Amino acid sequence: MIADLGNRAPILNVRSVDKTFNKGVVALRRLSLTVNEGDFISLLGPSGCGKSTALRLIAGLMEPSIGKIDWTGGQGADDLGVVFQEPTLMPWATVAKNVWTPFRLRGQSFRSVKDRIEEALSLVGLEKFANAYPRELSGGMKMRVSIARALVTRPRLILMDEPFAALDEITRQKLNDDLLNLKARTGATVIFVTHSVFESVFLSDRILVMAARPGRIIKEIQVPEPYPRGIEWRTSAEYARIARETSDTLHGATGATEAAE
Amino acid sequence: MSLTDTTPAAEPIEGPLHDAQEERKARRKKMEKIAKYVLPVLVMALAIWYWDRLVVWNNIPKYILPGPGLVMKTLFSDWGILSSALLVTLKITAMALGVAVIGGVAIAVIFSLSRFAEMSFAPFAVILQVTPIVSIAPLIFIYIDNRFIALLFCAWIVAFFPILSNTTLGLKSVDHNLSDLMTIYRANRWQRLRYLQLPSALPYFMGGLRIAGGLALIGAVVAEYIAGTGGIGSGLAFRILEASYRLNIPRMFAGLILIAATGVIIYGLTSLVSWLALRKWHESALNRE
Structure with missing residues (x-):
């Protein structure tokens, strides 16, 4: 739909952020990043490159050591949706009650947001499982509930921290397809942390390749293929070319770091 | 399609399926289910009966061990x-x-x-x-x-x-x-x-x-x-x-x-x-x- 990356309104600016942990470990150096409305950004890198730290900073779970994170128009209570690596559901609550959580914390009764919850569940194809308990669901279905919970407030930005890493390949593929469908239907803005080159090329329109020690962005690769993307995108020559370029960048960086040691 | 060529066709299955191990397992499970209730009652009854007999056989006075x-x-x-x-x-x-x-x-x-x-x-x-x-x-x-x-x-x-x-x-x-x-x-x-x-x-x-x-x-x-x-x-x-x-x-x-x-x-x-x-x-x- 939107292939032109230049004309979107910025919703978030990460300005030259450093994060240093105690004992002097520099997790991130000079991280600068503008997130525009409708972006699907992948943070791609080896473990220890600070991609999860970047996500936690944006989520407000950590404060930057130096630098600033600015939301256009300030950050509201429901500007963020988050999907973790694990489904992170409350086992004592039904699927619908889990999706209700963000509203509940704002004092909104279940009844008053029932339609929104049903809408979110139908977006992830789980409308029939509203009254099931998480333990009754498969790993992939739990992840869908988690996504529904992130979507339900219609946040300005959704953060996903390697959400499908623990799933089997077939489920993962399916959820990737579904995520793109969701993206096309809701126009959601997403930051997606992954260590899979193929996942990042398949899903995102901007890939930020990161390197470790210190964690930093070394290159931005743009993927101009418009959404919705289907199976033909995965088999196209352009996909293969970008995947090669991304992979070379990633391994060049990893190799350089290893050589430096 | 060489894979399908070398794979022999599955034998047609006749009659009901038998699996000795599964049947043993099922039988054992059933037994355990019954034993779970019967055994404690049985053993308790036996113990009480033996207590009674002990008192009677040995003529134990009631101020030492009553039946x-x-x-x-x-x-x-x-x-x-x-x-x-x-x-x-x-x-x-x-x-x-x-x-x-x-x-x-x-x-x-x-x-x-x-x-x-x-x-x-x-x-x-x-x-x-x-x-x-x-x-x-x-x-x-x-x-x-x-x-x-x-x-x-x-x-x-x-x-x-x-x-x-x-x-x-x-x-x-x-x-x-x-x-x-x-x-x-x-x-x-x-x-x-x-x-x-x-x-x-x-x-x-x-x-x-x-x-x-x-x-x-x-x-x-x-x-x-x-x-x-x-x-x-x-x-x-x-x-x-x-x-x-x-x-x-x-x-x-x-x-x-x-x-x-x-x-x-x-x-x-x-x-x-x-x-x-x-x-x-x-x-x-x-x-x-």
């Missing part, structure tokens, strides 16, 4: 005294457990709200717990005039610690991602407690409750032994003590049976409460097939 028949008879004939004593013990046990639940959970919540409160006061709870109630009780009876309150206090000391320590552990055992989620959605302290910590702590609390139920009874009985004064309003332990002074061994046995039965019923009730509270979601209460 089960005589104990049952005493249970009925002395029911007036025993039942009113049982009621007193039950009342103390139930109230001690109730106060232990309220106190244990309340202190656990305070501990979870303030690490400093926990650091400051947890040692007191531990000291109370590790000092045998038998050794503190005489002091308690000196300082607290009201005998009922003193008994209650003794039973409470014994019962409240497992609830406190289990609930404290439970309130801390929160999934850290869920905790992050609460932060991201800007939950306040109260919401975090209400929606995340208390439900997470529920299985732990239930474990504590089951232990505390039995301990409350033990605490009540031990305290009664120490309190020792007779008359109206005395519990089962006192009646047992009194019977032993009078060499009324059958009544001692009858009293013991009542205490044991009470303990079993308390355990059954707390287990039932636990199951009812957790059956929808917690592993401990789920039937695996």
Whole structure:
């Protein structure tokens, strides 16, 4: 739909952020990043490159050591949706009650947001499982509930921290397809942390390749293929070319770091 | 398609499927299901029968070991005294457990709200717990005039610690991602407690409750032994003590049976409460097939 990356309104600016942990470990150096409305950004890198730290900073779970994170128009209570690596559901609550959580914390009764919850569940194809308990669901279905919970407030930005890493390949593929469908239907803005080159090329329109020690962005690769993307995108020559370029960048960086040691 | 070429076609299957191992397993499962109920009853009946025979064969006098028949008879004939004593013990046990639940959970919540409160006061709870109630009780009876309150206090000391320590552990055992989620959605302290910590702590609390139920009874009985004064309003332990002074061994046995039965019923009730509270979601209460 939107292939032109230049004309979107910025919703978030990460300005030259450093994060240093105690004992002097520099997790991130000079991280600068503008997130525009409708972006699907992948943070791609080896473990220890600070991609999860970047996500936690944006989520407000950590404060930057130096630098600033600015939301256009300030950050509201429901500007963020988050999907973790694990489904992170409350086992004592039904699927619908889990999706209700963000509203509940704002004092909104279940009844008053029932339609929104049903809408979110139908977006992830789980409308029939509203009254099931998480333990009754498969790993992939739990992840869908988690996504529904992130979507339900219609946040300005959704953060996903390697959400499908623990799933089997077939489920993962399916959820990737579904995520793109969701993206096309809701126009959601997403930051997606992954260590899979193929996942990042398949899903995102901007890939930020990161390197470790210190964690930093070394290159931005743009993927101009418009959404919705289907199976033909995965088999196209352009996909293969970008995947090669991304992979070379990633391994060049990893190799350089290893050589430096 | 070389793969399909080399794979032989599946043999057509005729008749019903048999798997000796699966059948053995199923048979065993069925047996275990029956044995689960039959065995304990059978063994208990055998033990009682042997007890009876032992008394009869050896001509043991009733002031040393009464037979089960005589104990049952005493249970009925002395029911007036025993039942009113049982009621007193039950009342103390139930109230001690109730106060232990309220106190244990309340202190656990305070501990979870303030690490400093926990650091400051947890040692007191531990000291109370590790000092045998038998050794503190005489002091308690000196300082607290009201005998009922003193008994209650003794039973409470014994019962409240497992609830406190289990609930404290439970309130801390929160999934850290869920905790992050609460932060991201800007939950306040109260919401975090209400929606995340208390439900997470529920299985732990239930474990504590089951232990505390039995301990409350033990605490009540031990305290009664120490309190020792007779008359109206005395519990089962006192009646047992009194019977032993009078060499009324059958009544001692009858009293013991009542205490044991009470303990079993308390355990059954707390287990039932636990199951009812957790059956929808917690592993401990789920039937695996």
